[in-house]
Amino acid sequence: xxxxxxxxNMQNLDIKDIQEVSLDILKRVDSFCKSNGIRYFLDSGTLLxxxxxxxxxxxxxxxxxxxxxxxxxKFEKEFIDSAEYKLFAPSKGNCLLPYARVCDINRxxxxxxxxxxxxxxxxxxxxxxxxxxxxxxxxxxELSDEFVLLxxxxxxxxxxxxxxxxxxCHPIEVLKEVAHACRRxxxxxxxxxxxxxxxxxxxxxxxxxxxxxxxxxYYIGVNSGRRKYWxxxxxxxxxxxxxxxxxxxxxxxxxERLTAEYGDWQMPPPDSCKQDHVNIQTVYWR
Numbered sequence: 103x104x105x106x107x108x109x110x111n112m113q114n115l116d117i118k119d120i121q122e123v124s125l126d127i128l129k130r131v132d133s134f135c136k137s138n139g140i141r142y143f144l145d146s147g148t149l150l151x152x153x154x155x156x157x158x159x160x161x162x163x164x165x166x167x168x169x170x171x172x173x174x175x176k177f178e179k180e181f182i183d184s185a186e187y188k189l190f191a192p193s194k195g196n197c198l199l200p201y202a203r204v205c206d207i208n209r210x211x212x213x214x215x216x217x218x219x220x221x222x223x224x225x226x227x228x229x230x231x232x233x234x235x236x237x238x239x240x241x242x243x244e245l246s247d248e249f250v251l252l253x254x255x256x257x258x259x260x261x262x263x264x265x266x267x268x269x270x271c272h273p274i275e276v277l278k279e280v281a282h283a284c285r286r287x288x289x290x291x292x293x294x295x296x297x298x299x300x301x302x303x304x305x306x307x308x309x310x311x312x313x314x315x316x317x318x319x320y321y322i323g324v325n326s327g328r329r330k331y332w333x334x335x336x337x338x339x340x341x342x343x344x345x346x347x348x349x350x351x352x353x354x355x356x357x358e359r360l361t362a363e364y365g366d367w368q369m370p371p372p373d374s375c376k377q378d379h380v381n382i383q384t385v386y387w388r
Contacts, residue, residue, distance in 0.1 A: 115210060115225070115385045117163050123206050123225040124165045125346050130187050131167065131204055131227065132350060138180055141173045143337065143353045144345065145230065146323070150367055152343040153356055165227040168321055170337060171313040174231035178202060190219055190226070192305060198260055198297055200253075200304040200322045202229040214383040216260035225385055230323055233308045234316030235331060242320070242331050249307055250326050256300045263293050329363040 115123070135142050144152050146166035151159040169177060181189045181204070191202035198218045203226040210224025236242050308322055319334045336355025343352040353359055360367040 113387045115387065117161070120163045120225055120385060121158050123210060124163075124227055127187055127204055127206060127225065127227045128165050128167075128350070129348070130184075131181075131229070132348075134181060135177070138176070140169065140177050140180075141340070141351070142167050142169045142177075142229070143340065143351050144343065145359075146363070148345070149343075149352055149356060150360055150364065152345040152350070152352060153360060154368060154370075156344040157346045166230065166323075167227060168230045168232050168337075170232045170319075171234070174202070174229070177229070188223060190221075190223065192301060196221060198256070198301060200256075200301065200308060201231060203227065204229065209388060210385055211388055212383045212385045215264065216257055216382075217264040218260060224388070228323075230321040231308065232313065232319050232321050232337060234311030234313040234334075235318040235320045236311060237316075237318060239328065239331070242318070242328070245307070245310070246320075246326050246328075246330075249304070249322055252300055252304050252307065253322070253326070256297065256304065259293055259297045259300060263297070332359055332362055 131142070134140070143149070144166070145168040147159050147162045148165045148167070151157055151162060178189070178191045178193045183189060186206065186208045187204055188207045189202060189204050190197040190199075192198075192200060196219055197203065203223070205223030205226035207221075207223050211222045212224050212226075236245060304322065313319065313334075317334055319332055319337065320330045323330065333355070336358050337353045339354040340351040341354050341356075342349040343356070
């Protein structure tokens with residue numbers, strides 16, 4: 103591993119470092135799920151990388167997994183934290199997101215633009231619950247619209263309680279930062295209540311359609327809309343795909359799943375579409 107701290111200086115992880123730590127977390131989650139009969143699948147950019155090149159998309163700096171709701175609920179209850187990795191989930195009271203993360207807590211730590219936990223975890227992989235969805239596109243559009251409003255409200259509230267170091271010199275920007283700090287101090291309790299209410303509303307929205315009784319499914323992620331609306335049958339069987347030298351479960355309908363979100367997923371996108379999460383958080387070695 104490169105990028106270790108030198109003296110008192112904070113050293114950022116580069117994308118290769120983040121991918122390496124993320125892969126270690128994936129191996130831990132995979133081992134736990136196998137031992138406990140919990141289904142999960144590679145998803146989103148991770149699934150795309152596995153299907154297209156048997157590894158990370160070069161610019162992808164996270165790992166995404168999805169679990170059918172019954173398996174996700176079991177995972178939340180039974181995952182065992184260790185000295186290296188910890189589960190952050192709404193049900194555990196340590197996560198302000200409507201999904202879970204397993205994070206490194208030993209080697210790295212991160213700073214986010216919008217606070218999602220009061221603790222200081224490092225590199226993490228996202229685990230999304232796969233929930234039931236309505237049968238018609240029209241009903242799903244209404245569900246998605248509700249989700250987007252609540253998700254955006256939650257982001258703004260999390261951003262409002264996030265401390266920010268004063269590292270700028272322009273007078274107007276300094277005043278903005280001072281105003282932000284004052285608002286956090288004065289309205290902190292009220293904002294925290296609003297966060298709790300908004301997160302609770304999102305969790306109720308996820309539970310609106312019973313996964314076991316639905317023929318369609320979706321998950322609440324960063325992106326939304328019809329590209330996150332899928333047939334549940336795509337996820338009812340698994341196959342194995344190679345990823346970074348190991349083999350991991352993918353939905354049998356991974357081609358349909360990837361086509362729904364990316365279109366011609368076998369064709370690499372132009373450079374203008376290649377994004378990482380550098381604008382969302384920064385990760386450092388401890």
